[in-house]
Amino acid sequence: MQRNKLTFARETLQGLSVGDAIGEALNYRYEEVRERADFSLFRDGTVRYTDDTEMALAIFKVLELTQSIDEDSLALAFASRFRRDPDRGYGRMARRILREISQGEPWEPLSRNAFGGGSFGNGAAMRVAPIGSYFVEDLERVVEMAERSARVTHYHAEGIAGAIAVAVAVAVATELRDQTPRLVSTKIWDEVLVRTPSGEVRDRIGVARGLETAGAADAARRLGNGSQISAPDTVPFCLWSACRCLEDYREAILSTIEVGGDCDTNAAIVGAIVAAYRGEEAIPADWLRVREPLDFRL
Numbered sequence: 001m002q003r004n005k006l007t008f009a010r011e012t013l014q015g016l017s018v019g020d021a022i023g024e025a026l027n028y029r030y031e032e033v034r035e036r037a038d039f040s041l042f043r044d045g046t047v048r049y050t051d052d053t054e055m056a057l058a059i060f061k062v063l064e065l066t067q068s069i070d071e072d073s074l075a076l077a078f079a080s081r082f083r084r085d086p087d088r089g090y091g092r093m094a095r096r097i098l099r100e101i102s103q104g105e106p107w108e109p110l111s112r113n114a115f116g117g118g119s120f121g122n123g124a125a126m127r128v129a130p131i132g133s134y135f136v137e138d139l140e141r142v143v144e145m146a147e148r149s150a151r152v153t154h155y156h157a158e159g160i161a162g163a164i165a166v167a168v169a170v171a172v173a174t175e176l177r178d179q180t181p182r183l184v185s186t187k188i189w190d191e192v193l194v195r196t197p198s199g200e201v202r203d204r205i206g207v208a209r210g211l212e213t214a215g216a217a218d219a220a221r222r223l224g225n226g227s228q229i230s231a232p233d234t235v236p237f238c239l240w241s242a243c244r245c246l247e248d249y250r251e252a253i254l255s256t257i258e259v260g261g262d263c264d265t266n267a268a269i270v271g272a273i274v275a276a277y278r279g280e281e282a283i284p285a286d287w288l289r290v291r292e293p294l295d296f297r298l
C-alpha cells in the first residue's frame, strides 16, 4: 500500500503542478484563456511552476521520507527549497517566514505572530493536496496532517481550515476513483462540511454547495476568486469548480482561470482534486509536456 499511496500522491501532485503552471502562464488576459490554452508550439518543460508546486514538492518529499508530517521537518524542507530557488512568486509574509527559518529561527513564533494572529492566506490550501491522497484510507489522519502542514506558515484558524477542506476533498476523490462524478461530488461536499472546522471557510463552502446550477463567473462573484489571497476567498470557489468538472481536467482548469483572481493557486487546487479522481491520464498531454520538470530535491 505504501507504493500505492505514494503513487496517488504523485498523481495529485502532477495535477496540482500542471494547474499551477498553466494558471500562472494564462493569468495575464485570463478572459481570453480559451484562445490561449494551446501550448502545442511551446518547447518541452518551458512553462514554469510557482510557489504552490514548490511547497507541495516539499510536502511530498517529507511524506516519502517519513510517512508522516512533522512540522519541524516540513519547515526545514520549505526553507531549504526557498533558499535554493526563492523566485517562485512567494508572498511577502511567506518569504519573511522562510528566510528566518533558514537562518535558524524556530517556525512556531514566526507563524503564530504573522499578521498579528497567524496568516489566513490561501498558501496552506494551495500545497496540501498530496496529503489527501497519501492518507486516503483515514480521513481523521488527513485532517490532522493537513493541519500540521498548514501551521508551519499559516497559524490562523481560517488558513488551517482551508488546508483541511482541500485535503479532505482530495482524499474523497482519491478514494472514490471508480465511482460516478455525481456521487463523488456529493461525498466531497458531505465530508468537507463535516470535517472542516467552523468559520468563514466552512460557511462559504456551505454556500458553494448550493450553487450547483450557477455559472463560474456567478459562483466566483458569490464566493470570491482568490483576489484577496485569503483561504475563505479561495477554497470554496475551488471546491465548487472542481466538483463541477470532475471528469474533465482541461475544462475544470479553463473555467477556473477564466474568472480571474489568484489563477495559479486556484488552478493548482482544482487540478489536484480532478487528478486525484481521474489520475494523471486526465491531464492534457501537451500541458504535461510543457510544464517544467518537477525538481524533487529537498
Ligand SMILES: [Mg+2]
Residues within 6 Å of the ligand: 050, 051, 052, 088, 089, 264, 265
Ligand atoms: Mg503561486
